[in-house]
């Protein structure tokens with residue numbers, strides 16, 4: 001008997017964990033952390049539904065923490081099999097999981113200081129040494145090459161165009177008799193078409209069952225091009241005469257921004273001004289991106305007739321605190337990319353505290369802003385922002401770019417599916433309830449597909 005258990009990303013966009021059970025064999029596809037509201041984060045502390053040591057292998061679609069951030073915990077609980085992924089994802093995990101461990105420790109320390117934890121003392125979900133053990137289990141595979149995570153199951157990766165190294169997984173479960181194998185596609189996260197730096201997602205192969213992400217299953221993104229939107233913001237910021245502060249996620253978004261900014265400058269569409277990447281993790285990620293340069297798609301630069309690279313004398317990488325502080329002395333136009341993306345921590349706060357009161361400053365919000373974050377507060381037009389215990393007046397201009405979303409919208413998911421023959425059943429995962437239902441409804445009405453929106457913990461038997 002073959003089953004899939006939906007152990008996460010069911011009705012939510014985090015905690016991706018899909019357990020494929022084929023006879024006595026178990027393969028977990030993605031092993032993500034639940035993120036966001038407390039009720040979701042609390043799920044990270046619930047006992048894992050199957051014993052960690054009974055899982056034979058893990059197959060990982062990409063490095064984002066909502067797909068990978070539970071790995072060190074599962075290792076701590078006794079998982080010791082191989083973790084299969086692409087080489088670029090493996091390199092990014094070396095940054096993202098250590099950063100996650102640091103956040104876990106900080107959360108625990110904070111809880112201890114405030115005394116609000118149920119555990120006394122509060123413990124981190126995992127620590128650095130768990131990350132070290134996790135990284136030792138990684139096995140990397142190039143895309144399109146079959147591998148066998150466990151007896152009777154084979155998989156291969158295809159480019160999902162969502163971030164560096166990201167893939168969807170084609171899986172075949174061998175039948176016990178002469179029949180054809182059972183084919184399952186796990187979409188992971190599917191990227192946008194024409195996303196800066198990333199190739200378009202390649203079409204999925206025919207399959208019996210499809211697990212499809214549905215983050216934007218009920219919505220379409222605006223059709224503007226990121227390069228054009230960014231040009232407008234940079235020109236305006238330079239005209240104001242001050243610094244453009246860009247709040248960005250350190251891995252992925254920051255590198256896309258550097259690439260787009262350098263393209264605009266190389267093409268002469270905006271003046272050459274210094275760009276600082278002010279985040280140790282973003283600087284490390286630049287190195288990983290450079291190492292995997294063959295994965296990049298430079299369509300925007302080619303269309304502008306210029307050659308861009310992530311390395312340039314105009315891009316200053318700021319790793320140490322002293323390097324970061326020296327940016328404070330800069331007057332006149334310049335661009336500072338710093339994390340965190342939602343302004344809930346990181347070096348961006350120091351820059352905001354210093355430059356928000358200056359009317360020559362422009363703040364660019366380049367990603368989704370959750371309710372309650374400083375990024376959202378600024379976008380909502382706050383006149384003051386609380387930073388490091390004091391209220392900082394806001395005289396800076398605040399701008400946003402929506403075109404840089406990492407996820408395909410409804411139209412793009414439909415385009416990705418293309419002429420795919422109807423799977424026997426399609427499961428909508430990784431979406432809020434309305435988004436997952438919206439996508440299910442569209443597939444039912446426009447394609448006549450059989451769909452299902454699984455609930456958390458549900459196990460479905462796959463007919464062979």
Ligand SMILES: [Zn+2]
Pocket residue numbers: 062064067162189
């Ligand atoms: Zn992702």
